[in-house]
Every structure is written in C-alpha cells, then in structure tokens.
Amino acid sequence: MGGDAGGALIRRADLADIDHLVAFRAQMMREMGEDVDADPSWRDDAAAWFARRMKDPAAFAAFVAELPGAGVVGCAVGTIDDHAPSPRNRSGQRGEIANVVTAPDFRGRGLARACTRALLTWFADATTATTVRLAATADGEALYRSLGFAEPRDLILQLRVVR
Template sequence: MGVDVGGQDASWRRAAEEWFVQRLHEKGDFAAFVADEPELGVVSSAVGTCDRHAPGPANLSGLHGHVFNISTDPRRRRLGYARACLDVLLAWYRDETDVGVINLNATPRRPEPLPLPRLRRPALPRPPTPVAPVPQPARPQPARP
C-alpha cells in the first residue's frame, strides 16, 4: 500500500507467487477474481481470504473476510474493472462462505473513496449493484494456478 515494490527481480515477488499458487489449490477460504483483456492480459484483480475468529452475537460463524490486492493496470483505470472484480468477490463471500464481517484496507493515495455498502451479514444476500458497466470482453474470472 503505497510502498516501492522494486523491480521484476525483487525477492518478495517469488515468495508471493508461491503463496498465491498454494492458496489457489486450497478450496473454501480463498478466492481471486481477475479482469482480463486479450491484448494486455490481466488488467485488474480483487482477492479475498476467510479468517477464523471467535463467534460473537453479530457473527455466529466467527468468519471474517479480508479483501486485498484490488488493483488495476494504470492504462485501464476508471473503466469499472476493479469494481466488477470486487462485486464478484463480494458475491463469493455471500454465496459460498459463512463470512459475517468483511474487512478492507485501502491505501490513502486513492484519489476518491470507493462507494461501498455497509457489509454486515444482513446486507450480503442482496446482489451487488454495478457502479458502471464493464466493457466487454473483460469478465471477472477465478484466477487459475
């Protein structure tokens, strides 16, 4: 979040690649959705995990979702790709997990706040409303290892 990521040979990149490959093979507590364009490849993503916490009165499952790696190639910003990926990720939490709380950390460098609904469990059963149409042929798809 707002940190210099280094070059293509930065040591963290290999460790992150191994982590993502491992997580993509695990079922149930991890999901990654991407928007892909024929000429550029992956141009946007949204990733989420499920973390176990103690159950509470507002979250009987104790599961918390954590949203991260929402990003878009600078050449494709403001086209709705990140929002489309986030909408599909939120639908995954709603339809395929027992998550009762979703956390999202965002960089302070974002030019304007992302308009998100309050994400309490009673709101999750409603399908997300797209903010802007997503140009075709880009469609959020589960990332493949």
C-alpha cells in the same frame, strides 16, 4: 463465476494467473510508497502464498479482469480468516479484501468495481463470513463506500511487531 465489464471478462483467477497477481501486488505496494525492488525475493514468497491459498477455494478467491488483446489488467483478492465465534459472528469467519488493482492504462473503466463485486458475491454465496474488511487507499475509498463499506463499529488498532 464470470462476467463482463466494459468488454473485460471478469473470472476467478487460477494458478496460471499467479504471476499477474504478484505483479499487481508489487504495483499496489509501489504506489503506496513501498520499495518493492530492494529485495525482489519477496515475490517468490508471494507466488508461493498465492499457490497455497488457491488450494483452498473455500478460504481464498481472486478475480481478474481480462481484456481481449491486453490480457489480465486488474484483480481483487479475498481471504477468509478464522476467529473465535461470537454472538454477531457464529461461524467466526471474517472476510478480508486486498490487492484491488487495475493497470494504470486501464483505470476508470469500472474494472476494479467489477472484480470487487465478483469477490463480494463470493463472500456472500460461498462463505459464512458476516463481515468483510479492507484497508482503503485514498484513491479507492469512494469505490468501497459506494459498495457499502463504512467505518467499523469497533475501534480497530494495530501494532507492528519489530523483528
């Protein structure tokens, strides 16, 4: 799957893109207030995670925006999680989007939208997921709502496990 957004090639990421995906994850987390440099060894864990997940193209996809002369400048990452089947979700598959990031100098060109659309097409065409979730930042909320995302009908709560 490929496409073009403002001169950018939108393509599925491969093993050669792992360093970009890790860097974009660090950028996103830094912008969300996380200290990504206190212990940089997490980047090795993230790189290994991306490499493992790429071995299962039915449960993982990442799309990157690549501009001539600039290289990879944005991405969107999606995973499939297995849950017990239900009447609303017979396969039990649920999609999750993370790491929708564009390098600061290239924002406002529709690259995040193009990568996210490519990812949504993958969910629709290559998986049986009936729901796709994401955690939106204030900066990304308008984009996601324009693509059809809304609050879930169920109350979603989470608990952070203290170790």
